[in-house]
Amino acid sequence: MEQIPILKIGDCLLVSIQVDMHDRMALALQDDLTNKIVTSRARGVMIDISALEIVDSFIGRMLNNIAAMSRVLDAVTVVVGMRPAVAITLVELGLALTGVRTALNVDRGLALIRKIIDEQDGAGVLDEYREN
Amino acid sequence: MNIEKTETLNIRSGEDIVRVRQNVRTKALAIGLSLVDQTRIITAASEIARNTLDYGGGGTVQVDIVSVSVRKGLRLIFNDTGPGIPDIARALEDGYTSGGGMGLGLSGAKRLCSEFDIRSEVGKGTTVTLIRWK
Numbered sequence: 001m002e003q004i005p006i007l008k009i010g011d012c013l014l015v016s017i018q019v020d021m022h023d024r025m026a027l028a029l030q031d032d033l034t035n036k037i038v039t040s041r042a043r044g045v046m047i048d049i050s051a052l053e054i055v056d057s058f059i060g061r062m063l064n065n066i067a068a069m070s071r072v073l074d075a076v077t078v079v080v081g082m083r084p085a086v087a088i089t090l091v092e093l094g095l096a097l098t099g100v101r102t103a104l105n106v107d108r109g110l111a112l113i114r115k116i117i118d119e120q121d122g123a124g125v126l127d128e129y130r131e132n
Numbered sequence: 133m134n135i136e137k138t139e140t141l142n143i144r145s146g147e148d149i150v151r152v153r154q155n156v157r158t159k160a161l162a163i164g165l166s167l168v169d170q171t172r173i174i175t176a177a178s179e180i181a182r183n184t185l186d187y188g189g190g191g192t193v194q195v196d197i198v199s200v201s202v203r204k205g206l207r208l209i210f211n212d213t214g215p216g217i218p219d220i221a222r223a224l225e226d227g228y229t230s231g232g233g234m235g236l237g238l239s240g241a242k243r244l245c246s247e248f249d250i251r252s253e254v255g256k257g258t259t260v261t262l263i264r265w266k
């Protein structure tokens with residue numbers, strides 16, 4: 001198992017990181033996601049890290065990069081399920097997840113993505129047109 | 133300080149860094165570190181293991197369960213025979229990187245441990261010691 005699966009649900013991409021990734025795997029995920037945002041024309045990306053026991057500066061940078069690249073590609077990234085011990089440790093490490101939106105769980109993450117997309121689109125009147 | 137258990141692991145690949153994290157996790161659990169302290173020491177270990185690989189050209193980590201009277205701790209000694217660090221004070225600054233990283237590995241690991249020590253000699257190598265006491 002060397003590749004993290006990326007699922008597409010509606011206009012969102014969903015990634016659930018279930019393994020302790022080595023660095024090359026994290027870089028591959030970053031590239032895969034960026035490509036997939038373009039090819040699938042996704043508007044939202046949700047990254048579920050509830051299974052991750054730690055987030056170090058390498059993974060933190062990956063999350064920052066994914067958020068920055070998705071912004072350029074007109075998609076919003078939300079990271080969900082960060083464990084409290086991970087959040088505490090990230091702050092002490094000195095790592096700010098600048099520009100990374102977070103939500104408690106998958107449901108709230110999806111709701112947050114919808115809300116941001118709707119705001120960007122002016123209450124979603126253009127949604128039907130985008131589909132075509 | 134007594135060494136109750138010791139084990140040395142190689143750090144030669146990205147997969148080895150994952151193995152170091154897992155080894156440290158098992159031992160942190162074994163001595164009963166709190167969940168947050170486990171997370172702190174595993175994160176610090178991950179940072180320093182990556183430095184050992186990326187900057188030190190690979191090396192080893194000695195993972196020790198140590199004790200002083202009834203108090204237990206986890207001690208990690210990372211060692212490489214790489215290029216060494218010319219200016220340690222600078223390397224310890226938040227945000228300093230010579231390699232396009234985030235520059236938080238050394239400074240962050242120091243904050244995440246109970247004790248932190250770094251020794252480095254240019255042309256000889258680098259040794260970083262981390263201890264997290266229970």
Ligand SMILES: Nc1ncnc2c1ncn2[C@@H]1O[C@H](COP(=O)(O)OP(=O)(O)O)[C@@H](O)[C@H]1O
Binds near residue numbers: 214215224258
């Ligand atoms: N084992 C090592 N051997 C040589 N240089 C090192 C070693 N560890 C750290 N350094 C130096 O210290 C700098 C800061 O390290 P760190 O705080 O982990 O940040 P980063 O890894 O993001 O560069 C590195 O960029 C490197 O120049």
Ligand SMILES: [Mg+2]
Binds near residue numbers: 179183236237238
């Ligand atoms: Mg580093």
